Amino acid sequence: MQKTTRKVPFHLNILSVLSILLLGATGSIIWFNYDRSHVVTIESAWNLMEEKSKTIFERMDGVYSPIMALTDVAAANPVLAADVVLDQDHPAQAYLLATLRASSDIYAVLVGFENGDFYEAANFKLHSKLIDKLGAPAQTHFGIKRIAENGQGQRMAQWFFLDEMGQPLGQNKPEPARYDPRQRPWYKNAMAAKQTVKSNLYIYAFLQQPGVTFSRQFSNAGKRGVVGMDVTLSSISDFLRRQQISQEGEVFSVNAKGALTAHPDASKAMVMGKSDDGKPKLVPARLQDLNDPLVRWIDSLLKNKTRGGRSFNQAHTFIVEIEGEKHLGTLSPVPGDFGQQEYLALTAPLRQFIGPIQSVLEQSLIISALIVVLMFPLSYWIAVRIARSIKALTRETEKISRFELEDPVDVVSNIEEIDALADAIGSMKSTLGTFGRYAPKALVRQLMQSDSEVALGGQRQPLTLMFTDVASFTDMAEGMPPEQLMKKVSDYFEELGGAVLEHEGTIDKFIGDALMAFWNAPNDVADHTFKGCLSALESQYRMGVLNARWKADGQSIMFTRFGLHTDDMVVGNVGSSDRMDYTVMGAAVNLTARLEGLNKYYGTAILISESVRVACGDRFLVRSVDQVMAKGTSIPVKVYELLGLLNEGPDHLKVTADQVARCARWEVAKQSYLNQRWDEASTGFAALLNEDPADALAEIYVKRCETYRAEPPPVDWDGVCRFSTK
Numbered sequence: 001m002q003k004t005t006r007k008v009p010f011h012l013n014i015l016s017v018l019s020i021l022l023l024g025a026t027g028s029i030i031w032f033n034y035d036r037s038h039v040v041t042i043e044s045a046w047n048l049m050e051e052k053s054k055t056i057f058e059r060m061d062g063v064y065s066p067i068m069a070l071t072d073v074a075a076a077n078p079v080l081a082a083d084v085v086l087d088q089d090h091p092a093q094a095y096l097l098a099t100l101r102a103s104s105d106i107y108a109v110l111v112g113f114e115n116g117d118f119y120e121a122a123n124f125k126l127h128s129k130l131i132d133k134l135g136a137p138a139q140t141h142f143g144i145k146r147i148a149e150n151g152q153g154q155r156m157a158q159w160f161f162l163d164e165m166g167q168p169l170g171q172n173k174p175e176p177a178r179y180d181p182r183q184r185p186w187y188k189n190a191m192a193a194k195q196t197v198k199s200n201l202y203i204y205a206f207l208q209q210p211g212v213t214f215s216r217q218f219s220n221a222g223k224r225g226v227v228g229m230d231v232t233l234s235s236i237s238d239f240l241r242r243q244q245i246s247q248e249g250e251v252f253s254v255n256a257k258g259a260l261t262a263h264p265d266a267s268k269a270m271v272m273g274k275s276d277d278g279k280p281k282l283v284p285a286r287l288q289d290l291n292d293p294l295v296r297w298i299d300s301l302l303k304n305k306t307r308g309g310r311s312f313n314q315a316h317t318f319i320v321e322i323e324g325e326k327h328l329g330t331l332s333p334v335p336g337d338f339g340q341q342e343y344l345a346l347t348a349p350l351r352q353f354i355g356p357i358q359s360v361l362e363q364s365l366i367i368s369a370l371i372v373v374l375m376f377p378l379s380y381w382i383a384v385r386i387a388r389s390i391k392a393l394t395r396e397t398e399k400i401s402r403f404e405l406e407d408p409v410d411v412v413s414n415i416e417e418i419d420a421l422a423d424a425i426g427s428m429k430s431t432l433g434t435f436g437r438y439a440p441k442a443l444v445r446q447l448m449q450s451d452s453e454v455a456l457g458g459q460r461q462p463l464t465l466m467f468t469d470v471a472s473f474t475d476m477a478e479g480m481p482p483e484q485l486m487k488k489v490s491d492y493f494e495e496l497g498g499a500v501l502e503h504e505g506t507i508d509k510f511i512g513d514a515l516m517a518f519w520n521a522p523n524d525v526a527d528h529t530f531k532g533c534l535s536a537l538e539s540q541y542r543m544g545v546l547n548a549r550w551k552a553d554g555q556s557i558m559f560t561r562f563g564l565h566t567d568d569m570v571v572g573n574v575g576s577s578d579r580m581d582y583t584v585m586g587a588a589v590n591l592t593a594r595l596e597g598l599n600k601y602y603g604t605a606i607l608i609s610e611s612v613r614v615a616c617g618d619r620f621l622v623r624s625v626d627q628v629m630a631k632g633t634s635i636p637v638k639v640y641e642l643l644g645l646l647n648e649g650p651d652h653l654k655v656t657a658d659q660v661a662r663c664a665r666w667e668v669a670k671q672s673y674l675n676q677r678w679d680e681a682s683t684g685f686a687a688l689l690n691e692d693p694a695d696a697l698a699e700i701y702v703k704r705c706e707t708y709r710a711e712p713p714p715v716d717w718d719g720v721c722r723f724s725t726k
Contacts, residue, residue: 026371042328045353046317049330049346053315056240056251056344057335063105063236064198064214067229070099071196071214074109074227081220084117084148086158086174096121097142097166099229107204107211110228112181116155118147124161126232127207136161137169147177179206181226186213190226193217201261201284204230210284212261233262240264249348250294253334256306256341258287258299294322298345301331311341319350326350458572458585464519464532464564464612465584466505467596468496468539471559473513480556489513492558495546499538503531508583513558518584521571529566529615533642536562536606537653562606563596564642566615587633594630595639598723602626602641603696610638621646621655623663624670625697629722636720641697662688666698673701674719678709 074080074095082091096109100123108122122143124130131140141164147157157177161169181187189197196216204211215228240251241264253262260268263285271285287299297320305312315332329347470476470492477485493510500507500517504525508516517535519528539560547557567588575581595607602625613622622640629636643663644655669684682705689698 041353042319042350045328045348046330049317049328049348050315050332052251052346053330053332053344060236060334063231066103067106067214067231068196068198070103070106071216071227071229074099074229075196075216075218078220080111080218080227081223081225084113084119084146086146086148086150086156090119090144090146092119093121093144094166097162100142105231106229107207107232108230110181110186110213110215110230111225112184112187112228113223113225114182116147116177116180116182117149118145118177118179118181120145122230125164127209130207134159134161134172136172139163140169142166147179147181150174186215186228187226190215190217190228200255200259201233203284204232207232209233236262237264248352249346250292250298250329251344251346252295253342253344254287254299254302256302256311256343258302260285260287261342294320294327294347297322298329298331298347302343305331306341328353456573456575458570458574460568460570461521462528462566463521463569463571463584463588464529464566464615465569465589465592466500466515466517466532466536467563467593468515469561469596470513471561471600473558476556476558477513488555488558491546492543495542496539496560499535499542503535503538504528505532505535509581518569518571521584522582529612530619532564532566533608533612533616533620534645534649534653536564536642537644538650540605541652560605561596561599562642563592563594563599563608564606564612565592565595565609566611567591567609590632591630591637594633594723598628598630598639601723602700604641606642608640608642610640613638613640619646619648620644621660621663623666623697627718627720629720631723636718662691669701673705676708676712676717678705678712681705682709 077092077095079092079095084090092111096111099109100106100121104123104126106123107126108120110118110120112118120143122130122145123141124136124143125141130136130143131138134143136143136159140161142162144160144162145157146160147155150156155177156174157179158171158174160171163169185199185202189199193216196214199213199215201210201212203209209232211230211232213228213230215226217224217226219225240262251264252260255261268285268290271289287295287302290296301316301318305316311333313333315330317330318328320327320329326349327347328350329345332344332346334342334344480488492513493515496515497507500515503519504523505517505519506521508518510516517532519525519532525531539562543558543560547559550557565588567586569584569586569588571582571584573582574585591609595609599605599607604625607625608622613620621643623643625639625641627636627638643659645653646655646660665684666688669681669688672681672684682702685698685701685705689695689702692698
């Protein structure tokens with residue numbers, strides 16, 4: 001198709017390119033700065049939230065830890081166990097009042113006994129409405145409640161009112177007790193634990209406010225009971241209000257069941273529910289009770305992260321869009337000393353953090369536009385002096401000389417001559433790339449860089465050679481359409497060929513379902529034997545993945561067998577003057593092919609020769625298979641099964657500790673076999689076979705031991721297995 005693009009002067013093309021580059025560079029920098037600032041701002045916001053969380057935890061610790069300590073000390077005080085008498089001051093009364101004075105965060109100190117007796121010291125000054133509720137004198141500072149049996153065996157409750165100094169001001173009339181401390185969560189939790197425990201948030205029956213109780217059981221003179229310290233939510237709520245990131249943000253704590261344990265607005269921590277008898281009753285609020293979509297989303301996040309009783313130990317950061325607006329937030333676990341699977345949530349709208357960045361972006365765009373306008377004269381001056389397209393084409397020809405053909409020629413020009421030259425270079429590059437698919441690229445690159453003429457012949461040098469084959473390929477091919485077979489084999493060689501090339505190997509040829517590859521030619525490859533083994537293991541791993549996909553699709557799988565050998569071989573050009581093939585020749589090639597074939601007899605996947613094992617040292621785990629004399633060979637060769645990497649290299653190719661241990665046991669049994677201790681060897685091989693019934697090699701040696709035990713080998717037996725067939 002003939003081109004109709006209108007050509008324009010060279011310098012105008014360059015000017016256009018420079019202008020576009022300038023705009024692109026400026027825009028990229030602006031966007032990069034904005035994007036990085038955006039990311040950094042969000043990370044800073046999360047860091048701020050995490051610091052806020054730590055501050056809140058420190059405040060909780062500042063409130064709760066002293067109370068926990070006071071609870072521990074109180075439980076150790078023997079005076080608490082004295083009997084409760086309605087018309088007598090309890091011996092622990094002065095101690096309880098001192099405790100209330102010691103901490104303004106404690107609303108009340110509770111003491112309950114196993115028989116239902118109870119006494120309490122409450123700070124009415126913190127909750128003045130209790131004075132009106134009980135009809136106490138206006139000067140009342142403390143209230144003392146006692147529950148005990150009267151002379152008629154009836155359990156009665158009575159309040160006593162004290163001033164700031166603890167002097168009596170009055171009392172109300174005794175009335176039948178409706179409160180049983182043994183039924184309260186603070187009492188039950190403490191009786192079930194050996195240390196001070198903190199209750200979940202609940203509604204105080206008398207105060208009708210949310211709070212928690214720290215409690216601990218005690219035992220003295222045969223009497224058991226529980227001492228508790230009530231802490232209302234109000235002190236924590238006041239602190240949380242001061243810790244909000246913004247007025248539009250959220251800050252609250254919640255337990256793993258989704259129930260609020262602290263909130264800036266204490267009134268939101270309780271909702272109207274129903275008691276057991278169906279009457280209205282204030283109960284602790286749950287996140288789902290709050291009419292806030294963001295809070296409900298956090299509730300779903302918490303349920304997801306704690307599903308199945310799980311918990312998490314690190315802060316979880318998130319960005320979520322609620323009703324068209326994005327919010328940043330953190331969900332952090334409350335430290336275990338004063339939280340029972342509790343989590344603190346902090347959120348704030350994203351716009352409050354990135355708003356200033358938007359303003360800076362707009363200013364940057366205006367400044368960048370001015371810079372581009374001012375740069376036009378300079379760009380024009382540069383355009384008429386620089387032949388950018390010519391330089392680009394020069395670079396492309398240099399790549400071709402190095403046989404770097406992967407990337408297409410990306411030179412587009414409105415100048416006719418340059419455009420035609422770019423097309424020609426692109427065609428040449430494509431053609432050479434196609435040629436490179438039919439010959440080893442390293443060889444082609446070497447030929448292109450060499451000034452000498454290519455000739456028939458070769459040279460002897462150390463190489464590592466690998467043959468592969470597919471088990472039962474003929475049976476599989478006969479039952480498959482040719483087109484499908486071609487696609488399957490191509491996918492197969494894509495995996496094997498890729499593994500060879502990635503480890504610097506040279507693919508000699510594809511022979512049906514077999515592959516022949518070698519290392520250390522035409523280019524020198526350091527540690528070529530190790531890389532050849534690594535390629536075999538990687539090929540085996542990739543085929544495992546590919547076979548799993550085929551099996552899932554209902555297709556037949558392909559089991560690959562490998563043979564590797566290292567030796568001096570002749571590598572070079574063989575053929576005629578007009579058609580050559582770069583390949584490897586020598587007896588070592590025949591031995592490598594035989595090693596691959598022996599896999600079928602031994603039931604193995606990768607067999608290597610003694611020279612390969614020696615060259616690789618202790619970097620691979622191998623299992624000694626046999627000493628064989630393959631068909632067409634005259635010298636016995638020790639053969640090993642390659643199992644995987646021991647230390648260095650990719651993790652997916654490394655063996656397990658169980659494999660190493662199994663190989664050690666194998667070598668012990670094998671040595672017993674070579675020493676003709678048939679009973680000992682048979683026992684070892686049988687144990688290995690029992691562990692893995694699919695181990696065909698173990699089965700072979702079990703049968704050999706049975707045979708030699710029944711009919712020992714000749715005196716000159718050397719342990720060599722001789723094969724008369726391929």
